[in-house]
Amino acid sequence: MYEGAIQDLIDELGRLPGIGPKSAQRIAFHIIQSERVDISRLTDALRTVKERVKFCTECGNITEEELCRICRDPRRDQTAICVVEESKDVISIEKTREFRGKYHVLGGAISPIDGIGPENLRIRELMVRLASTEIQEIIIATDPNLEGEATAAYLARALKPLGMKVSRLASGLPVGGDLEYADEITLGRAFEGRRTLDS
Amino acid sequence: MAVYRDQAVVLRTQKLGEADRIITLFTKEHGRLRAVAKGVRRTKSKFGARLEPTSFVDLQLYAGKTFDIVTQAQSIENFGEALATDYKNWTTANSILEAAERFTENEHEPALQQFNLVVGALRALAHDTYDSSLILDAYLLRSLGVAGFAPSMTTCSKCDLPGPHKYFSLVGGGSVCVDCRPSAAATPAPQTLSLMANLMTGDWNGAVESEPRSRREASGLIAAYLQWHLERGLRSLPLVERI
Ligand SMILES: [Zn+2]
Ligand SMILES: [Zn+2]
Numbered sequence: 503m504y505e506g507a508i509q510d511l512i513d514e515l516g517r518l519p520g521i522g523p524k525s526a527q528r529i530a531f532h533i534i535q536s537e538r539v540d541i542s543r544l545t546d547a548l549r550t551v552k553e554r555v556k557f558c559t560e561c562g563n564i565t566e567e568e569l570c571r572i573c574r575d576p577r578r579d580q581t582a583i584c585v586v587e588e589s590k591d592v593i594s595i596e597k598t599r600e601f602r603g604k605y606h607v608l609g610g611a612i613s614p615i616d617g618i619g620p621e622n623l624r625i626r627e628l629m630v631r632l633a634s635t636e637i638q639e640i641i642i643a644t645d646p647n648l649e650g651e652a653t654a655a656y657l658a659r660a661l662k663p664l665g666m667k668v669s670r671l672a673s674g675l676p677v678g679g680d681l682e683y684a685d686e687i688t689l690g691r692a693f694e695g696r697r698t699l700d701s
Numbered sequence: 702m703a704v705y706r707d708q709a710v711v712l713r714t715q716k717l718g719e720a721d722r723i724i725t726l727f728t729k730e731h732g733r734l735r736a737v738a739k740g741v742r743r744t745k746s747k748f749g750a751r752l753e754p755t756s757f758v759d760l761q762l763y764a765g766k767t768f769d770i771v772t773q774a775q776s777i778e779n780f781g782e783a784l785a786t787d788y789k790n791w792t793t794a795n796s797i798l799e800a801a802e803r804f805t806e807n808e809h810e811p812a813l814q815q816f817n818l819v820v821g822a823l824r825a826l827a828h829d830t831y832d833s834s835l836i837l838d839a840y841l842l843r844s845l846g847v848a849g850f851a852p853s854m855t856t857c858s859k860c861d862l863p864g865p866h867k868y869f870s871l872v873g874g875g876s877v878c879v880d881c882r883p884s885a886a887a888t889p890a891p892q893t894l895s896l897m898a899n900l901m902t903g904d905w906n907g908a909v910e911s912e913p914r915s916r917r918e919a920s921g922l923i924a925a926y927l928q929w930h931l932e933r934g935l936r937s938l939p940l941v942e943r944i
Pocket of ligand 2: 857859862880882
């Protein structure tokens, strides 16, 4: 344990996702040894991002406007929606160039052990959106791991009464990983070979 | 003990760094412990889906300073697919895992009876052996029993007067007679108490005969009893889908 400001910084950094105690300490000491001007750039970037970036009111993707770049684009296919866990998954799928429709970002996966149920994700927003638009096909692209699978199972069941075509990315994706680590070719193939869910 | 082998159920996973995860394991011989699985989030990881919550695996671990490191994982039984594709099963399994984590208070303390209960409950759930809600309640009751909190179902838990009694008390340890009952005692239906007794002893023939009303009442009592003994409730329990 250090004292005062340095320990406060280590504690704050340690609360960031994926940063363990050792990394937090390493970053904190890097910051202490950095030039003041470099740190100003970092704090400015942190402040600006929090001021400017918000969530798209239609799909939940990150944006600096009311609507994100994809929702604003009239050339996108208005009849297909791809449901993903996080904004970074939108980026991964865009790279494949396989999908020309719109997205819906849930904000995570259903994880009861962490206290995260359907109510904590943007599922109600998805239902509202589907009721008021011309969507015909829904592609569920949650992570290829069990939490993603369970979230897909929940969605498929909730969407069934709407009578739309619901499909899940093909199992070319090995289960266990995160969508963001699938290479473009694998992910592209998974899109082509998506299977219809009938449960 | 640099490298060791053990069987384990994966209770929980958390992202770590770029592509790793911290895996909370319930091992057969070393109790609950946390280990790091390197590169497991990459879609081409050698671990595949073998280190996901509910996985029942044979592991090789390397004892590290803060966390042990998983070096090999082989599947013993694969419950994951059956559990994740059915939302009711998944929420139930999550509660079993969370309860197991809470019932194993200290890391590295072997808890073989608890371990066997977890494996048995996940297996019954994956194979749809009984109604998922009954499996969960039986698991919770027996875990409470292993932890030394078995509620009494017939004799008075205060004075040992043979029952069955009308009153059930969280504070009092289950059934209580009319003289011993605290003011907050519940008065569950006799069928509810007999269902709980069946779940506790593993009398499934009796348990599956129970009415939905008794099951609901038993679930409520068990949840309250559990919360009383664990000091705070399970986060996943309100999210469990019960039909
Ligand atoms: Zn949008
Ligand atoms: Zn008594």
